[in-house]
Amino acid sequence: MPSVFETAPTTAPTQITFVTKATWDAIRGELPAPARQFAAANDFAAKPGKLLVLPAADGGIAQVLFGLEDADHKAHDPFRPGALPGLLPPGVYRFANAPHDTRLAALAFALGCYRFGRYRTNKIPEVRLVPPDGIDTAEITRMADAAALARDLINTPPNDMGPAELAEVARDLATRFGAAFNCIDDDELAQNFPLIHAVGMASTRSPRLIELSWGDPAHPKVTLVGKGVCFDTGGLDLKPSSGMLIMKKDMGGAANVLALAQMVMDAKLKLRLRVLIPAVENAVAGNAFRPLDIFKSRKGITVEIGNTDAEGRLVLADALALADEETPDLLIDLGTLTGAARVALGPDLPPFYTNDEALAGDVASCAKSENDPLWRMPLWPAYDAWLDSKTADITNAPSGGFAGSITCALFLQRFVEHARSWLHVDIYGWTPSAKPGRPEGGECQAARAIYKLLSQRYA
Template identity: 55%
Template structure:
């Protein structure tokens, strides 16, 4: 379903209360309501809810606990925590002060996400009537793009291989009258995308480079998303516990598709380009091997010391291709390294950039949009770690230190010609359900990026 606000007509009044405001609210209520609330033990605790029945037993109002400021600081969408405890129906905000109404409205919409492709997970939803004074169309656009990202990540590789990922991009292109070209199979070699071909040649579906363009005026914005639809690790085979959620290894592609949808739906005056190298990293007789030295589009050679470090390889060709037309801003998004998760955990999206204007705008936007990111350094003394003896670059430096940084440095080698370059080493997965975030696929960074673009590009 598409996330939408409900009509206000017949919506149940919802009062958002904290432990501090509860008693004053009760004092203004009829004795029957006051007795019901006190008898229920409702305290205004974060995530709690209480339905208030009328004379016929049907709900005439509802309460949502908003907790203390300290408790809310620990939640991205505090109000969303109370939504599952409400009875099914539509609600309108009747009283209470929200810290960030737009963020809370988005969080409410995100609680309605259901992944129903393989199982009827439908449920009677708790809908929200459009709050006054908010740009509700914008909030709906953000939620719709997030639903797209979650769906793409949640679909298993059997049904979301390179062909299906191409179709998802094509559906988006058709919706917004964008142009799209796809380079597939052996043609990748003819058109000088050797790394994309080499990584994907062992897969059950042909590797490909998806190239979507939209817009005819404004700054050039190029998005590059890692589309490894399943990652076995190649001949450096992952253990089963690490392979279990590798359907999400195309999370970079899913996030850039969601971001592209946001940009196009918002009508930003930019010349948007989206590049997705779509492959599977599989094990067959023609898999690439540890010790191989591979050529890249840019001419740099890469020594393969771990076939499980394949994402940076396919991104390298796509980044080099995108940089050839000197975009004003180029962003890569990828589920690239376990080192990033060790450093900042699953909730934060670490990013690398040297442009102070972009960093400042993105950091503020991340706070405003409840889409947290964390700056990491392009630490140049580590450049030597990605320079092996027999090739220009090493795809997996030994030692295990600074794995996210060395991966980012590797990618930056292929971005000459781009104006501002930023790389996001995302997880794109919610390990356990949280308010506004269902377990499974997740968008990380697109809302913050979208909000930062006008300042960064002078729109």
């Protein structure tokens, strides 16, 4: 999306003054008398998210007041300024005083400017911000652009975002940054990646494995794997209609992996990047894979199909097996995988899994600093036996219904043997109702936190 930052305004930008319950009396006392009277007439009380546009004598805008939580408030949202683009009239603005975290406030403003306009004929009003002093505008723009990419891909309806279209996006990204691109499909996919092929074979839109590689081969190897189920009917274990309504988001892992790859390449981090995206549509047809079918995976592990709606872990398994063969220094996978993760932690807090204690600490730290929430959950060894099958090596859907996100992570762990470190994130990829900096719809989750981690390790 176009940069929201106005570095050379042609007219004086309108000031945004941040106020809290603790600062409101002092700021109100500095306002001209007509402005104080106008604020009182509008019952403005510095409540978080409350906006007041103060009129100038000539009928224009004198300044804007915007309420924030006190810094020590337990519900303090550092992205609160991200609500501003949806509240402000079109124009150019600047922060008149510092919010609690100026960098996150500017990032939230940029993220809040996002609108999905591909299918709209009306023009979206523009709100722009003069960048505050001392922030890295290029870095914030990099993050906002990546978030827009992920959101656009997830928000695009499945008739325009199938496996082939997702591959074209990856190809365009590779071309833009001088990366190598490859796509495996048809007979080669069926022979070498049987789980990916099994999930996607019922669709008229053929499955494929998308691959992108970039960077100096001498640098540490970092491989990203993203679940690319472009639409999920549930297969023969069909979802109800209500369950399919947002299943265009089931390629959210792929979307966020591409967003992360874009940030890595744009920042020119010193790593050897490999991206793998199994792109499929889980459709219903006479040749769809069935419950109790058994397939031999790329790794050689035989998998019994306990449920065709647990398809994401199947396609990730073959892609992880391929990634693991190269023994990467760091292997990361993202996928919209389990309703159990949402039951445990809700839509805004994806769980992550790793046995690398140092990595876990770094991920948690970066998630907090970037306001990109993640929460560690355990690869609980006692539950590994739940994956046992009576007729194959493992099942993709253990019976019982307990600990669904954990058993999914344990399933994927079976396919990672050689990577020096592995991180699995069970994202939602969707904002059910709009929040500051996070419009309703497709969401960029975990990508900013992981980018921060990679920036610290491979700058």
